[in-house]
Amino acid sequence: MKKEILVDVTRKRNRVALCENKEVVELHIEKTNNKSVVGNIYVGRVENVIEGIKAAFIDIGLDKNAFLYSGDMCEGEKFSDLKKGEEILVQVIKEPSGEKGVRVTTNISIQSRYCVLFPFSKGISVSRKIRSSEERNRLERLFKENISENIGVIVRTSSDGEDENIICEDIICAKQRLNNVIEKGRFSKAPLLIESEEPLAYRVIRDMMQTDIERIIVNDKQVYKSLVDFMKNHSSYNAEIVFDDESKLWYEYDVSDAEKHILDRKVMLKSGAYIVIDRTEALTCIDVNSGGFDDKKTDKNMIVAVNVEAAREIAKQVRLRNISGIIIIDFIDMKSDYDKNEVIRELRESLKKDKIESDVLGITKLGLVEMTRKKTSPPISEIIGEDCKKCNGSGNMFSDEYTAFKISDELRKRFCNENINEYMISVPHNIFTILKNDSDILPENSGKTVYLKECTAEYSINPIIQQNVDLSDTIKIEL
Numbered sequence: 001m002k003k004e005i006l007v008d009v010t011r012k013r014n015r016v017a018l019c020e021n022k023e024v025v026e027l028h029i030e031k032t033n034n035k036s037v038v039g040n041i042y043v044g045r046v047e048n049v050i051e052g053i054k055a056a057f058i059d060i061g062l063d064k065n066a067f068l069y070s071g072d073m074c075e076g077e078k079f080s081d082l083k084k085g086e087e088i089l090v091q092v093i094k095e096p097s098g099e100k101g102v103r104v105t106t107n108i109s110i111q112s113r114y115c116v117l118f119p120f121s122k123g124i125s126v127s128r129k130i131r132s133s134e135e136r137n138r139l140e141r142l143f144k145e146n147i148s149e150n151i152g153v154i155v156r157t158s159s160d161g162e163d164e165n166i167i168c169e170d171i172i173c174a175k176q177r178l179n180n181v182i183e184k185g186r187f188s189k190a191p192l193l194i195e196s197e198e199p200l201a202y203r204v205i206r207d208m209m210q211t212d213i214e215r216i217i218v219n220d221k222q223v224y225k226s227l228v229d230f231m232k233n234h235s236s237y238n239a240e241i242v243f244d245d246e247s248k249l250w251y252e253y254d255v256s257d258a259e260k261h262i263l264d265r266k267v268m269l270k271s272g273a274y275i276v277i278d279r280t281e282a283l284t285c286i287d288v289n290s291g292g293f294d295d296k297k298t299d300k301n302m303i304v305a306v307n308v309e310a311a312r313e314i315a316k317q318v319r320l321r322n323i324s325g326i327i328i329i330d331f332i333d334m335k336s337d338y339d340k341n342e343v344i345r346e347l348r349e350s351l352k353k354d355k356i357e358s359d360v361l362g363i364t365k366l367g368l369v370e371m372t373r374k375k376t377s378p379p380i381s382e383i384i385g386e387d388c389k390k391c392n393g394s395g396n397m398f399s400d401e402y403t404a405f406k407i408s409d410e411l412r413k414r415f416c417n418e419n420i421n422e423y424m425i426s427v428p429h430n431i432f433t434i435l436k437n438d439s440d441i442l443p444e445n446s447g448k449t450v451y452l453k454e455c456t457a458e459y460s461i462n463p464i465i466q467q468n469v470d471l472s473d474t475i476k477i478e479l
């Protein structure tokens, strides 16, 4: 299987696609905020210390002074020790908002793929998400051996089960960056930026790097350069880095086409069957539908074949759409345990390609397959989608007939309250047809007259007071 990463960087958006045999299997989309300074490390100068709110203003060379709360200082540092004019190393933890400048901490850190290093604190803590005590011990030992004890370490969840050599290469790089910051911090004059976050696209690629990726095709010079450096420091990886200004492969592999269908509820299978994916707040439901054939009469082998095909597609879609949390799958009913197991086995097998951990728990009494998938980042639907404005995301709208009844209700109310005998009702085509064919929907015995007119906008009801209203193209209904 040929694995490649395609990268499309533009000023407003980064997209990174992981392709297997030219097919998009993972897609990461991030809007870029060019001005983001979170994560940047500066040498700053203390401008003002305000005892009352336990905060200091630090000049780091931005338009507004940065904010340092006493609570954001390293353990052991005393707020009362801060002196005006003093130079300190700070890292931005929050964007500026309103009148406020950025918020900074003195507990600076360097984040890499497998760990976060803190030069001014101590101790190793392994991510709580790594459960196995054997694995926790292995990682703790590995980091202890490779990082001096006066540096604090958080071992990230991504280390779980990873090869020692790959982790060590990552540690070496993180330490180099850390030394660089300390060195620059010591010899630079405030205010000065000494370390900025790596390009967003680069971080996404670094975190999805695998040893079997053959090529990375990038359309951005800066990301290209970062990746070339990365490959120099990480001999475990062999990917060829290709600069492609015109994103030719992006179009050749048709990533945009994969993107176009990524929010579809219904996904067709080759057999003519289909799956329907529905997300709710608590879980995602996936329904397998036979499409034309009658599952009661169809040969059971065919039903198993469709379910197996669906299982493969579900694994693919879950990964592509980055659906996480609880997932409930309703396969087409199968009687035999042997068949059920075969479908579950196929689902588990197909999910193995996915780097993000998932767990297929089995079949419930009602025949539903339960699975979970670890949440690492928001699903793609949250990044590129929004609730439908017509139905407010419910997937349901009031029917035209219901709207016709609503118009009738409103008329009845107005007939009681207003001393007017004629009304013009403008309605969209579908409602016009309903009211024209079945005027019994409208209130009876009122002695009023309505003129029905077709319009393209939403419906409106207007009393006719003047005589010169244009009544052409209307239908007159005496009630």
Ligand SMILES: [Zn+2]
Residues within 6 Å of the ligand: 388, 389, 390, 391, 392, 393, 394, 395, 396
């Ligand atoms: Zn809708």
